[in-house]
Amino acid sequence: MTPVPGEILEVDGLSAWYGEARVLTDVNLRVAPGEVVTLVGRNGAGKTTLLRSVMGLHRQVEGSVSWAGQVLGRSSADKRAKAGIGWVPDDRGIYATLSVQENLLLPPITSKADAWSLERVYEQFPVLQERRDFPGTKLSGGEQQMLAIARVLRTGSRLLLLDEPSEGLAPVIVQQIGDIIRQIKDQGVSVLLVEQNVKFAATVADRHYLLAQGRVVESRDNDSFQSRTSELLEYLGM
Amino acid sequence: MQRTTSRQTLAVLATAVTGSLVLAACGGAGGPSSGGGKISDGKVVIGLLNDQSGVYKDLSGPNSKVAIQMAIDDYKAKYGDKAVAKDIEIVAADHQNKPDVANTKAQEMYDRDKADIILDVPTSSAALAVATQAKAKKKLFIDIGAGTTALTGAQCNKYTFHWAYDTYMLASGTGAALVEGGGKNWSIVYPDYAFGQDMTKSFTAAVERAGGTVQQKIATPFPNENFATFITKAGSSKPDVIGIMAAGGDLVNFVKQYNQAGMADKAKLAVGLMFITDIHSLGVDQFKGTTFTDAWYWNFDAQNKAWADKFKAKTNTRPSFAHAGNYSAAFNYLEAVQAAGTDKSDDIVKQLEGKKINDMFLRNGEVRAADHNVIHDVYQVKVKSKDQVKEEWDYEEVVKTIPAADAYGPANPACKMG
C-alpha cells in the first residue's frame, strides 16, 4: 500500500498550558503521508504534551491541529482515534484487567482496508498468540510495547503517535521495533515518534523536530541530523 | 410561633433572624406592659424541646405541640374569663437528641424566649442536660420522653419532674410479668450506650427481684443492622425470654431477624421500651405476642379513646403515650398556675408536689414529693395478632394494669432535693 496523498498532519501555532504554566509555545509541524517524523528534546521539553494535544487528551490548548484535511478543533479523543490516529503512550497503556487478546480486540476498527487481522498480528508477534489469555500486564516490557503497537495496527490507524517506544528495552527488542516502524512506513502509514534514543531515531526517521522549552527550535532531515547529531544534542542540553 | 425547621443551617439562620427581631422589638417599645398581674412578662410560655426530625420524631416530635395546644384549649375552655393565664404561647425547638444542642436550646428558651417551663426532651443525656439548666435558672422542667431514672435519682432537683415513664417502671412491669409467667431464664441484648446500659441494669434487677436469672447480657454496637449472630448467641443458653433493649430502627432490625431466626418459637420476646409507632412501622405480624409495658394506650377505655379521636382529627394519626403525656403535663402545669395565681416557679412546685391526679393520662397518679417522679398505673400489654386488629393503630391488648406503687417502687433514695 502507498501513502494516501491527503493524509497530512498539520500542527499550526499550537500552545498548551497546565494551569498557569505554559508548556508549548506556537508549535508548527507537519507529517506528510507515509513519513516518519521524530520529536527530539530533553525531558520536560513538551514532547509528550504535544502528542497528547494531537490525540485530544490534553485540552488546555490554543492553535490548530488538522489531520487528513479535517480540523480537529475540540473533537474528543475517541473521535480522533476513529479518524485513524493511533496512540501508543509512553507507559504502553496495557490493561491489566484485560487479557492480551482482549487488549488487541478492544479498540474498534477504523479502516477495514488497513486493519491488521488478528491472524496477521499473531503471525508478526507469535509471543502475543502464545500468551493471548494472560493478563496484559503479565507480559515483559518489550512484549507490552509490541502489544501496544499491534493494538493500534489492528484498528487500521493511518497515523501512529509513538511515545518513547524504545525506552527501557533491550537492544535486540529496540531493533525489532525499528523493523516494525519501517514496515508500517512501507504500508503508507505516517508516524510521529517521540524519542530520547537519538541513535534509534536516526535509524527510522525521515525528519526530526528539535524541541526545547516548548518551542520547535530546528527542523532537519535525517541526513543533516545524523551528520551533526552531537552538536545538536549539546544544543538541546541532552 | 414555630421557631424551628428540620435543617440545622436554616435553624441557625432563623434563630439569628428572629433573635434580632426580638431585640429590635424590645429596644423600640421598651417591652410590653404586664397585663396578667402575677404572670411574668404578661404571658405563659411553654417550651417544647424534642426530636423534630430524627428517630424519635414520630413518637413525639411536632405532634406533641398539637397535644400541648389541646391542653391549652382545654384549660381556656375550663376557666374562660377566670383563667389566670390568658396569653399562652408554645415555642418549639429541635434538640436532635444531642445533649449539647439540648443544653443550648434550653438556655435560649429560658432566657430569650422567657419560657416558664420546658416539656418533653427525649434521650436521657439530653434530658439530664436540660435538668441542670432548670436547676440553675430556677425554671420548671417536666420530662416526658426520656427514660433515665437519674432524673429522679442522683441528678434530681427541685424544678425537674418526670412525668410518664422510666426504665425502672418498664423493667418492673415487663420483667416481673414474664418471670411470673414462667420465663425465669433471660438473655438480654442491648445497645452499648447509656440508655441500653441503664435498661439492662433495671431489667436485671427486676428479673432477679421476681426470682429469675439473667444468664447473658450481650452488648451490641449502636447503631447496628445485622443481629443474626447476636441472636444465635442469645439463644445459645436456651433462655425462656430474650429481652431486647434497642429502640427505633435497631429494634425493627432485631425483631425482623429474630423472627427469621425462628426464635419466636423457642423463647418469648420482651421489648424493653416500645412505642405504638414502632408496632405501626413494623406491622403487628412481626411483634405478634410480644410483651411490653406501656405508660398509656389510646384504645384502653372511653376516656382515652375520646382524647385520641380529638388528636386524630388534628393530626390524622393516633397518639403515642408521649403525646398524651405532653398533654397531661401541660394541662396540669396550667392547673397549677391557676391554683397558685402566678407562674412563679417556686409556687408551681409547691402546687405540684404531693398532688394526686386522675386525668386522661394519669390514673391513680401522684406527683411524688420526695423525688418528683410522677407515678401512675401502667399497663402490661401484648401485641395483638393480625386478626384481632379491628382498625388501624388497634395493636395492643392490655393484659393487666400494674398499680402505681408496684410499677415505680419506693422513692429513689439517691435523690437529695436541694
Next chain:
Amino acid sequence: MPPARPERAAYRAGPKLENNRTAPTTGSHMTAFIQYTLQGLALGGFYALAALGLAVIFGVLGVVNFSHGACYMLGAVGAAVLLDATGLGFWWALPLMTIAMFLFGVLMERLLVQWLLRLDPLYNFLLTFGLTLLLVDVVKRKYGVSGLPYPLPAGLDGRITLGAVSLSTYQVFAAVFSISVCLAVWLVLTKTRVGMIVRASTEDAERSRALGINVSRWVTPVFGFGIALAGLAGVLRAPTGSVTADMGSFFIIILFAVVVIGGLGSILGAVVAGFLVGLVEAYGQGYAGRFSQVFIFMLMALVILVRPSGLFGREEAAS
C-alpha cells in the same frame, strides 16, 4: 460463649444441652464457628452486591457516590410503598424497583453528575452528599421516621437446618440471590464486548478514549446500572431490616469500608471485600460483641497501611 449453668439441665434437658453442661466442648465451639461463618458469608454476599454498584460507578466515572446509601434506601422504601399502594409484593418489587432505580440513576447522571465530571472529584462527592440529605429529608417528610412495614415473601419464612447449624430461609435466599447477581455481572463483564469496554474504562477512562472508545456513551448507563444495584440491594434488605429514611446513612459507611478494602474501583475487590467484611462482622459479633463493627474499620485501617490502594486496587502512582 459462657457455659450453661448446671441447673439449666434440669430445667430443660436436651441432647445439645448435655454438651454444654460442663465446659463447652470442641464440638460446640466448632458448631458455633460454622454457624458464624455461614451467617458471615450470607451477610457478605449482600455487602458484595451493595458495594458492586459503588465500585463500578467509581471505576468508570471516578465518582465517589455518597448517595449510594440513599439509593439503597429508596429501593427499600419504594418496595414498601409499592406494596402499600398497589399490593405488588417482593417478587414484583425486585425487577420493578431495579428498573425504577436504573431510570433514577440515568436522570441523576444526565441532570446533575455529568456537569461536574470534568472537575475535581470532590465536587461530585459533595453533590451526591447533598443529594443524600435531600432524599432522606424528602422521605422523612413523606413517610415519617419510624419506617414502613415490609413482610417476608411467602415461602421464604422458614429455616434451613443442616445438622447443628441453621439459617433462615430468607437469609440463604438473599445470599444466593446476591451471589447470583454478582456472578451474572461478572459474566457480562468478562464474556461480552460491553463488559470488556466497561472493564477497560474502569481501569483507565482516558486511555480508552484515546483508543477510540466513546466512554461518555457508556457513562450514563453504567451510572444507572450502579444505582440500580443499590436499589436492588435495598429491596433485598426490606424484608429483613428496618425500612426507614435513615437506613442508608450508616450502611454507606460500611460500604465505603468495603470498597476501600477491596480497592476503589475494583469490581473483583468489592466482591471479595464484601465477603471479608461480612465474615469479620459475624465473627466480631460472635466473639467480641459490642466491638464487632470496630473490627471492620480496623481491617480497613490495616489494608490502607499495608496496601494503600486496597486489596485489588491498582497503584495510582504506577509509571
